Amino acid sequence: MVKSREWSRKTREEVITLHRKGNGYKKIAKMLNIPRETIGSIIRKFKAKGTVETLPGRGRKKMLTSTAVRYLKRRVEKSPRVTAEELRKDLSDVGTEVSAQTIRRTLRNEGLHARTPRRTPLLSPKNKKSRLHKPQKFWDSVLWTDETKLELFGPMDQRYVWRRKNKAYEEKNTLPTVKHGGGSIMLWGCFASAGTGKLQRVQGTMNSLQYQEILDDNVMQSVTNLRLGRRWTFQQDNDPKHTSKSTRAWLQIKSWNILEWPSQSPDLNPIDNLWWDLKKAVAVRKPKNVTELEAFAHDEWAKILVDRCKTLVSSYASCLKAVITVKGCCTKY
Template sequence: MVKSREWSRKTREEVITLHRKGNGYKKIAKMLNLPRETIGSIIRKFKAKGNGYKKIAKMLNIPRETIGSIIRKFKAKGTVETLPGRGRKKMLTSTAVRYLKRRVEKSPRVTAEELRKDLSDVGTEVSAQTIRRTLRNEGLHARSPRRTPLLSPKNKKSRLQYAKSHVDKPQKFWDSVLWTDETKLELIGPMDQRYVWRRKNKAYEEKNTLPAVKHGGGSIMLWGCFASAGTGKLQRVQGTMNSLQYQEILDDNVMQSVTNLRLGRRWTFQQDNDPKHTSKSTRAWLQIKGWNILEWPSQSPDLNPIENLWWDLKKAVAVRKPKNVTELEAFAHDEWAKIPVDRCKTLVSSYASRLKAVITVKGCCTKIECHLGVE
């Protein structure tokens, strides 16, 4: 219990003033050296019938005004804990927030400044920074858009039709497909790290810069193939590839890869719709070969699992930091051969999920494609 001489240091008027200034019981109790147990005792005695403010004050030797403020708060709020304040009034009403959300979801490229002007036209004056903060609180963040192929309505329709007609194919069919494609490897390319940790005004220190070399510092074009059983042949394309060179590459590598990967007789050849692949001479050449060709929708790198292997290859080669084109090619062959069979098998076994993703988005670009980017 608090002794009466302790209360003599604080006059009754001071206690009332502290309460009127918004001080909760914890703060007043601390200032007056009032233990929490005493607060509990006040509430218990108040709940007991026949105990008024004056009687409780006399029993506990505490000023009646303090007893009254504690009990009145308990009666009004159901607690004597310090409740959070209302805080500053929000600049934007819930209606304005809903408008901002609808606007950016409909037009993701709209800027915060444009949104500020829209609100200003209807009498709501806020800063662009307030709008950005509000949208972030709603889970909407400004981010760089992902690069994806430009899909025409015809492309979307073709992609959707392909996905629907192949989604029910058995896994055995996909395991017998030889996936092929070309890619470009650069000495200094997009796989290099683009972010550095640095201090202010240190942007141009050599360790914080990325050297820019004209024409990328050298690059090579590669043709490769793989199947569920592992990676197949990888060959460098000399110069600019035309239909004739493409046919020569296929002649040198495809059947050898089919044999090495044990795809059997009923295997399927996959290629995209690059003009060199679909030219009149290439179609005639493929017809003579008698290979079973997988129909392919245009603008569909997300449907070719070899794109994932190109991504793996570029990361692995970049880590080895080739100094010239010769090393670049040698490292590429080394890393291609190191790609685990399990990685290839997983990519092919999950192919049905790619088709389902295309169906879900009605032929539009999928998340897989956005992740890989567009070469």
């Protein structure tokens, strides 16, 4: 038997009001654009029950009890990677037969949605503990450093075209692409609260020796230009070139104050935000070749405002607090 449509309370009240005014079934049906049989059914039920309210027991029964729903919520909150099929089998074991689709719908109604997990560095207990190491108080004296890859036609070079359907491959609606990004450059850069420091292109594949040469050519000049003072601190991540035996020996000779850096911690370096700014700015200028790519990079790096640098460093404390809150795990920073 096909279940009849459940009309809204407002519609049922309109039917009764029009009927009380002396309108017949046919006229009411025409006025409200509702089948005549439905008009008769609403009026008969009103006469029998004295109300237009939906009677208890009407409507589709819930597939899952409140207890089962609570179980599902607890299960996915404790084990976010559990599948709907695994949950279905769990319920089946206790006598509740529902489909995996019903489970997905129930969880969505409870505000729990299946999402692709964010990819983050694998953090060991040792990694997490090192993140909680209390940092120095005066971040303004830190020189932040890192490398980044800049592509000629990289992911930042996102463009759109207005076109009609089935016109995607007309020449004016296409963007020529080159394999592997059409060329790229690797850059080393640094900054502090006082602004951006030196930016240098890495020639070929950087090894420990070239890294040391880059530091020798750029670090102290940046420290001087940014007026970091004698008690400045050098920051670098744990890239193998940065921590190799020869680089450690080279840094020891330099006697720089080096910030202890936890392993697998890309989201703790505020320079990543400047790399993002740089790539967006360069992409807007649409460099045609690697030479322009490098030139535009230097131009845009020099344009980064001191206030932007200062904000990144001043908000670093919030980043560390977030790390502490999640007990050393990855954060949004």
